Amino acid sequence: MATVSSNEFHLIVPEEAQGAEVKLGSDVTVPCHLSPEISAVDMEIRWFKETDCVCLYKNRQVTEGRSYRGRTGLSTEDLDRGNVSLKLKEFRESDIGVYLCQVISEDRTEEITVGVEEEEARKDSDVQPVNQPSKIQGRQVHLTLHESNSTWEENQKMKIEESALITELEVNYVKVLHQTIFKVFKNQEKKLEQTEMQLKASKMDLERVLQKLETITEKSGLLQNEKCIDMKESHIQQIEKQLLQITKHIEEKQIQLEEKNTQLENMSKQMSEKEKLLECTIKEMETSKQQLETLRQEHMRQEEMLEKKEQLRISELNEKSKCLEETKSLLEERDGKIKDLEKEKERLDEELQDKDRRLKDINAKLMQTVKEVEKKQNQLQGKHTQLENIHKMLSEKMKHPENKAKELEASKCQSKEKETESTDLEK
Known part of the structure; x- marks a missing residue:
């Protein structure tokens, strides 16, 4: 190698x-x-x-x-x-x-x-x-x-790691259960061995006492000495008491053994129940993973929808900015025309001093046109405020892009009509 x-x-x-x-x-x-x-x-x-x-x-x-x-x-x-x-x-x-x-x-x-x-x-x-x-x-x-x-893929790698961890956890859990059961049975075996040893010792003591009684009766006889008989009777009573105590002790040990057996049975039942619970928890983990996967997919869909809405809003804002630039250029053209009219008025004042009446009429007309222009300016400012309100309404009504487009077209048509009217008046 x-x-x-x-x-x-x-x-x-x-x-x-x-x-x-x-x-x-x-x-x-x-x-x-x-x-x-x-x-x-x-x-x-x-x-x-x-x-x-x-x-x-x-x-x-x-x-x-x-x-x-x-x-x-x-x-x-x-x-x-x-x-x-x-x-x-x-x-x-x-x-x-x-x-x-x-x-x-x-x-x-x-x-x-x-x-x-x-x-x-x-x-x-x-x-x-x-x-x-x-x-x-x-x-x-x-x-x-x-x-x-x-x-x-990443989700498959996560499932692979989870499967390995679950398998390892199941094995460790079973090992721990087997170890605890083995320890309990070992303890019970030790206790049974101890009780057996005690019983054997008590039997040996009884046999020895009986042998002594036989030897005493053989040597002295039953009717030789009343004191010996009394002693024997008291000794027998003590032995009987010891036997009663030993039997009680044996019965208690048997009861304890039965209780331990019931405890072992209960423990085995609890272990089986825990295994079932573990299987249920594993199943619940699998279902929770599936639910998390569905939630993640739903979250991705919502993010895509939000991105689309944001793109639509940006395009609408760009269109609105273009319209505002067009209106600004139109206002600048109007201001230039007004300046040209003022220059023309000054030239006419210098050249046509003899024609004051006509100039007064022209000035009056010019004043009227200026007033109308101011009115148009006020109207344009109102339209500008309307456009701002429309922008706010559009931002609130992002869910209805078709209505917003129609309102924008209507506002554009109105602004164009007003501009054409202003140009006609200026002409």
Whole structure:
């Protein structure tokens, strides 16, 4: 084996191209090796089918996914040669698909996507297949195992990580439960052994007392000494009291054992209930993830709608600014015409001093025109205020762009009519 650092490796699918027939229900190996062939015993290996966790290898222990229990595993004896291939037992049609292998060593993570497909589905692909034979009775399928070019989106990567964490948490929870049950049973066994030892000791004491009584009766006789009889009777009473105490103690121990058994049964029930609760919480997590995904999509749609509305508002504001510039240019032209009229008036005053009456009439007419112009200015200012009000109404009525466009066209027509009237009056 090459002496290479555990962080300098990448994953490959062996380039072995052999056509073979795979039968459903057989054992299939999804190939994956480390290059160079370094040991993967102390690494973390994770296999996924799409986003579902299939198998985990961590701290030199193999853990199967919930949907693949009893059907998956790794070749632990080949890990020291860099073989991290996945073993699938009782191969089914549902096992056909895309698999992801991740190998984690310290701060380095390498991954590869392996496609497990039928040969018919791979006719148009340019990737060289790696075929895996299997011999078992069942329907035959042309199965190809190949390195896939599939890419994983961010939401799929999140689902992959969540699936691995859920599988690891389930395993840890089951281990803790088994450990607690084992400790409880061990304690109960120790207590039972202690009670058995006490019972044996009490039996031995009774046997010894009986033997002493037999020896005493044989030596002295029953009617020799009343004091001995009284002593024996008192001794027997003490022994009976001890026996009663021992029986009570045994009964209490039996009651305690029964209580412990009931407690164990309750604990096992609670454990099963907790497992059910854990499954329910996992299901709730999955539903909450789906709800979050729908909310995110709805939020994106709302953002798109807001962007469209903002674009419409900007275009309308641009049109309004253009209209204002046009009105400004028209006002400037009007001011220029007024200045020209004033110059013409001065010239006429200098040249036509003899025609005062006509000049007075002309001046009166000019004054009237100036008043009308001022009126038109006032009207234009009113229109300007109307345009500002229309702008405010347009900003409030962004949901009705058609009405706003019609009102703008009407205001434009009115302003144009007023301008034409002002130009006619000036002429």
